[in-house]
Amino acid sequence: MATHKLFLLPGDGIGPEVMAEVEKVAAFLTESGQARFEIEKGLVGGCAYDAHGQAISDADMARAQAADAVILAAVGGPKWDDVPYEVRPEAGLLRLRKDMALFANLRPAICYPALASSSSLKPEVIEGLDILIVRELTGGVYFGEPKQIIDLGNGQKRGIDTQVYDTFEIERIARVAFELARQRGNRVTSSEKRNVMKSGVLWNQTVTALHKRDYADVKLDHMLADALGMQLVRWPKQFDVIVTDNLFGDMLSDVAAMLTGSLGMLPSASLGETDVKTGTRKALYEPVHGSAPDIAGKGIANPIAMIASLAMALRYSFHKPDLAARIEAAISAVLDQGMRTADIAAKGEATVSTSAMGDAIVAEI
Amino acid sequence: MATHKLFLLPGDGIGPEVMAEVEKVAAFLTESGQARFEIEKGLVGGCAYDAHGQAISDADMARAQAADAVILAAVGGPKWDDVPYEVRPEAGLLRLRKDMALFANLRPAICYPALASSSSLKPEVIEGLDILIVRELTGGVYFGEPKQIIDLGNGQKRGIDTQVYDTFEIERIARVAFELARQRGNRVTSSEKRNVMKSGVLWNQTVTALHKRDYADVKLDHMLADALGMQLVRWPKQFDVIVTDNLFGDMLSDVAAMLTGSLGMLPSASLGETDVKTGTRKALYEPVHGSAPDIAGKGIANPIAMIASLAMALRYSFHKPDLAARIEAAISAVLDQGMRTADIAAKGEATVSTSAMGDAIVAEI
Ligand SMILES: CC(C)[C@H](C(=O)O)[C@@H](O)C(=O)O
Ligand SMILES: CC(C)[C@H](C(=O)O)[C@@H](O)C(=O)O
DSSP states (O other): OOEEEEEEEEESTTHHHHHHHHHHHHHHHHHTTSOEEEEEEOOOTHHHHHHHSSSSOHHHHHHHHHSSEEEEEEOOOGGGTTSOGGGSHHHHHHHHHHHTTOOEEEEEEEOOGGGGGGSSBOHHHHTTOEEEEEEEOSSGGGTEEEEEEEEEETTEEEEEEEEEEEHHHHHHHHHHHHHHHHTTTSEEEEEEOTTTOHHHHHHHHHHHHHHHHHOTTSEEEEEEHHHHHHHHHHOGGGOSEEEEOHHHHHHHHHHHHHHTSOGGGOEEEEEEEEOTTTOOEEEEEEESSOOOGGGTTTTOSOOHHHHHHHHHHHHHTSOOHHHHHHHHHHHHHHHHTTOOOGGGOOTTOOOOOHHHHHHHHHHHO | OOEEEEEEEEESTTHHHHHHHHHHHHHHHHHTTSOEEEEEEOOOTHHHHHHHSSSSOHHHHHHHHHSSEEEEEEOOOGGGTTSOGGGSHHHHHHHHHHHTTOOEEEEEEEOOGGGGGGSSBOHHHHTTOEEEEEEEOSSGGGTEEEEEEEEEETTEEEEEEEEEEEHHHHHHHHHHHHHHHHTTTSEEEEEEOTTTOHHHHHHHHHHHHHHHHHOTTSEEEEEEHHHHHHHHHHOGGGOSEEEEOHHHHHHHHHHHHHHTSOGGGOEEEEEEEEOTTTOOEEEEEEESSOOOGGGTTTTOSOOHHHHHHHHHHHHHTSOOHHHHHHHHHHHHHHHHTTOOOGGGOOTTOOOOOHHHHHHHHHHHO
């Protein structure tokens, strides 16, 4: 059996607590002979800054590059609000994405039936929701230059960021979306602001041309990003796969995640290009939620998104869809049994700790 | 009694239909001696392009500049999808905003009690909702240069947009937000992506410094734009006034509008700087909804946002808050009576036409 080299980055806040549950699941899978993991751990974010003044060290970057998959929890917190921009916690995450060339961020927004009632939306609007947001992750305004603050004198400064997209960047992310759509509902909605942005015009043209050339069997729509935000709130089930740029994807995937009722449930995958020789691709898996500093250290965080991130790794990096599905089924099962961490409990419902939730999921697997 | 010079721009799609109801209300107010309007009309958007190849003519721009208030309905539609970027319908709207220096866009998201059930959100989440989004409207990625598509050869192009904010632009919009907050719940939430954007860093610093200097009595929070998108969905009533940049404001105000159940209900104001000598300011009022080409010409569009835009003009441009409130009360009253255009009708509910809704509102005033 192949050994999968995992590089774990617990990060800040609740990160270490939820990551402990991933280790528990990985240990169980190894012991029970269902998969074999070799685990290394490193530092990213505020904890890395505290340890050595960088949001991620070169040594940990090298380990991330060498791993079969990186599993990251979350970075950041008020403690590091005033550290210099270049070494702020998020810089570690952004460096991982950029240096590993993880251009494709997959963010499923699914609604667990047992949790439909914890959404702020009406049950009929979100029951059965299953959409996949494919977000471009290494381009756009996140990385374009110039990106700077200029001192203009007289107390005036100028902040500049640059949104840049090349044809090839748009094509490769659109390709990911079309390929994934073929395995799902066969529909892609591409989103930009072509009515005000030139990068949006190019995005629209490039996706349209690629669709015509290679994916005419997939249904393609275009929707302006502001309209898409509204439609997500109005009737999210109209979507199958949504493909959009880095910044719009950041916002829209968060809105989509919140529709489902709990952010604590949703994992994401960030993938690089597949190496034609080895058939492998660099990958990083992380929950959609943040580091939740307000509840860190209390043992009450929800580990489900974190464990579901390992399931995603099994599906996308290790070609073990059955095992991924088994973990996901175990998650559904414990939810159906009524197990709730505080974030997903209805008023008056009993809650369990982070580790009790992890134990229950292991028991179900 | 002062005469208010209105410049009406019905634009495209349902624009002319809903604008006719504004004319009805304005005529009634004039006849009944409650206000005096002098009305001119012009072209903007696709209809302007069809008439003379420009999204708005210089002559109409001059009329807009000379008016006491511009009332615009909506622009755009599939008919003009392929016109050159520089003369696309939206260019008319953007030119109005830029040339009139309408830097402050006020987008109230309120929930009409009679319509709470038509929202996709649970009633308890949106009942009584009353938030105000203050969006910067003449800067950011909408107008920054370079903004272009470059041909790189080899079939590759590069799309570039530039987000630019100067200290003074951030200060003046934040000032508007703080001033308005003092008249409401006294709380401002400022939103950007300072964790990835330098303009966000400058935004955050500038708002913080201004707050300390001149508005320490107002409660100020900062929230990342993606987190704000989520929080709007989760529990929108936590907000009072939100201040944010042009692009984030575009998306967040649309999401906020959709929370309330019907976009057809919500007006917006775009304001310039107050002239210290005359005490007047340039202003444009428009509904949040678009031109809805799919239902244009059928006489079924909802004119309420359009009529509410006139009410906003009475409040912000003509210092007639009582008359504004009377119109808003008339809108609430007809809704309480059960009058519904198709967009806000529950399944099986009887619907009325655009003009019947306008008549009913006039009758209530
Ligand atoms: C932490 C932050 C830099 C990051 C982003 O903006 O991409 C986060 O919001 C995300 O969506 O993964
Ligand atoms: C029509 C379009 C250019 C405009 C914008 O993006 O600002 C619209 O979406 C709005 O919010 O007023």
